[in-house]
Amino acid sequence: MATITVIGQGTCEFDGEFSLLEALDEQGFDMPYSCRGGNCGACEVKLVSGEVEYIQTPAYDCDKGYVLTCSVIPLGDVEIEIP
Numbered sequence: 001m002a003t004i005t006v007i008g009q010g011t012c013e014f015d016g017e018f019s020l021l022e023a024l025d026e027q028g029f030d031m032p033y034s035c036r037g038g039n040c041g042a043c044e045v046k047l048v049s050g051e052v053e054y055i056q057t058p059a060y061d062c063d064k065g066y067v068l069t070c071s072v073i074p075l076g077d078v079e080i081e082i083p
Contacts, residue, residue, distance in 0.1 A: 002074040006031075007048065007081040014074050019055060021069035031069060032082065038071040045069055050078030 002014040009029055017023040021043050024031045034042040038058025044066050052072035062068060069080070 002050075003077045004074060005077075005079040007079065009082075017073075019070050020052065020067075020072050020074060020078075020080075024069065033070060036070045038068050041068065043069040044083070046081040046083060048079040048081050051075040052078060 003011055004014055004020065004023060005011045006024065006029055012023065012027040012029065014020065014023045017026065021031060021033055021036065032042050034040045038056055038060055041060040041062070044062055046065060047067050052067055052074055054072055056071050058068050058071045060068060
């Protein structure tokens, strides 16, 4: 099981949820989002450490070093920062 660390908010475990956003939302984290489909960019976060895999191809193009939490799953422990 991967550990997700949100800088300034805490940690939780990823246990096979559909996406990083779903895992964080279900565990009570205050995460920004709007569409949950990779279209708007509202859930964009900085990937501080770790690796993720895209599970859907987003229409929104992130800046380098950033990911959409609605479109990825962690491949191991990850640390993210909400801009």
